[in-house]
Amino acid sequence: MCGIVGLFLKDRSLEPKLGALLSDMLITMTDRGPDSAGIAIYGAPTSGRAKITVQSAAAASDFARLEGALAEAGLRASVSVKSTHAVIEVEAGKVDETRAALARLRPGIRVMGSGDCVEIYKETGLPKDVVARFDVRSMGGTHGIGHTRMATESAVTTLGAHPFSTGADQCLVHNGSLSNHNNLRRELVREGMTFETQNDSEVAAAYLTAEMAKGKDLGQALTSALDDLDGFFTFVVGTKSGFGVVRDPIACKPAVMAETDRYVAFGSEYRALANLPGIEDARVWEPEPATVYFWDHEKAA
Amino acid sequence: MPVIDLAVTPLRDLNSALHAIPPGANDINYEVLNPRGSHAVAVGIDAPVTVDVKGSVGYYCAGMNDGGTVTVHGSAGPGVAENMMSGTVVIEGDASQYAGATGRGGLLVIKGNAASRCGISMKGIDIVVHGSIGHMSAFMGQSGHLVVLGDAGDALGDSLYEARLFVRGSVKSLGADCIEKEMRQEHLTLLAGLLEKAGVTQVKPEEFKRYGSARRLYNFNIDNADAY
Missing domain, CATH: 3.30.70.120 (Alpha-Beta Plaits)
Incomplete structure (x- = not known):
């Protein structure tokens, strides 16, 4: 399974609460994966x-x-x-x-x-313990992503926990499993990327890093991921100023999004979003299969 | 009217109460507050109760419903009304994937959109979606009716048996062995009845197209005997 969450703030007055909001979202997803948990927060x-x-x-x-x-x-x-x-x-x-x-x-x-901007904290254990250990609640920021893992493709270790970061201010969380990660890893190694684990999600992160290094923006990199990655995935991705979501064409890994004037939020389930301020009046929808969604603080200005 | 607030009452208490209703009971109109995306709300009902859920629910709401009337005043997560036997389930908002999967009877009405795999392996349930449905809907549908006022996604009715599909908008693509079929008077009458049951007004049966199985995939064909 795995549970993933993301929060991209539009209203600056919410920024001091980013860590607390994201922590609660992730803790709500605990029963989707007890193996490890992690959070990436983009601060000033x-x-x-x-x-x-x-x-x-x-x-x-x-x-x-x-x-x-x-x-x-x-x-x-x-x-x-x-x-x-x-x-x-x-x-x-x-x-x-x-x-x-x-x-x-x-x-x-x-x-x-x-x-x-980015700080990444991840460890084996439950979200509530990981969040408390690193005092994530006290952290402010502009956007962040989180993950609670039910391991399938590689060992339950700190390095196997999400988010995976393979480039400056870039990170990714993944619910699913990729089937062509070994092949793709070999190709990326040939292009000069380095890997810390045998994990499939790290390959997805490195793939996006490599595509963005070739000049693509996050949206374009996610679009090419739909052609080049084989398997099941719902990805939530952060960059220095951007936040993106994409699901594979089969779309069996769950996803719910909510948007208000104050934020864009992602959760594996609606439960993760139920405590957000103003959720009653948010536009709530399920992201379409094989469709790239992304927001950028710099482009929105 | 019993009111159960899931902010203070465990979900299991709600479902146990719904399972313990004696035959002939009168006070059978339940209201459920603060579902906040909970899983398995009002599953396994086997009495003619009504349940009004004030908010959005998570996985498997009203699963296995047998005779109850469940209304969700919000949206529903994956697998709503999965394997319904009889009764009515109404979703005022949207439904996630595999709504009404494997349903054997009863009526599922989704007033918003349904995501992928709506009515997958349906076996007698009637599903009426006011909005649109996602890909692979009615996959291997065996019997029952799927009525869609909006559009259908890719591979509608793939590997279909005898479920009947009616779509008013566009169909992105048909799945293997699913074809458009002639809409005859008997189908218009049937569809009019389904629309009325689902509370749909100002939409005429003539606006729909009918889709069904070409029956080339699931029937044994003697010409293929050499292949075995």
Whole structure:
């Protein structure tokens, strides 16, 4: 099964509540998948700074004196630790250098995602525990996506949890299973993409990253995914300013959307949307099969 | 009139109450508040009760209904009125996929649109959709009637047996072995009755086209004996 949720805010006054709203949406979907849970939140960018969200199974030792170690490597970074995760802020343009230094200095650290805005938190366990562990409720932002997993295609691990992020400020959650992911992974590796897992959803994320790197916008990348990905999927995707949804042509994986003047919301089921403000008067609909939906803060302006 | 508020009463209490109604009971008009997308609301009814659900429901609402009248004043998730035996289910809003699946009898009225696989494997149920329906609807439909005032999606009536389909709008494509058929007087009379039962006014049976099985797929053909 799996449960997926997404929330894209139009009304800026809701931004401080993004983490709380998304947390409640995800917790409502707990019985669609108890294996792992994750949330990606797009917050306000800080000019000239980039963020890297990292995770470690040995957080205490890996995160201890990490700022100092990075400084010795010539990288001015600030590290804020949240349980098994940490957000490392560095100068914009130093992300790749920092990732290389992390791999050298702290090989146990795994990168969950990076970019100007996104922070990604994911762990094995139930949504309520994952949300509490990372204090997601207190986070504000412009948009976010979340996932609770019933594993089918790969191991129940932190790295196998969603969202998957394969490019700067890009991430994806998936309900379904892909049947051509091994082939597609080989092709993407040939194009220079790297993979952390054997998971099918990571391939979908990397595919979209690769297509956007070729110049497509999110909507165009999702449209080509309909031709190139084989299997069952409902995807919810975030980019720095955008939010997209697409379902495969068979469309057996459930999906409900709601839109008001204040937000666009996605849930695997209506239950996930039932607590949103003004849901009584929202336009609520089931996204059509093989149809791309996307919204963009920059394009809407 | 019993009022059950699902914000404070567990769903199982509602369904148990609906299952425990003795024959001849009078106080059988239930109102259900705050369903908020709950699954399995009012499933397994086997008495002539009425249930008015004030809001939207999740999976399998009114499943296996046998004689009840369930009205959802909102939209319904997947599998509404699945395997209905008899009675009436009315959805004031939209219905998600496989509405009325495998239904053996009774009437399902959807006042909005229905998604994919509406009436899949229907076996005697009558379904009237005021709006449009999605792809693969009435797949392997065996008997009963599917009436659509709007449009139908891809592969309508694929691998159809003897269910009868009436569509007023366009059909995106017909499934394997489903063909348009002549609308004769007996069908117009039948359709008029179905529209009346479903409370549809100002729409004439003559506005519909009839679709059914070409009967080439499910009948054994002696010419194919060599293939076995």
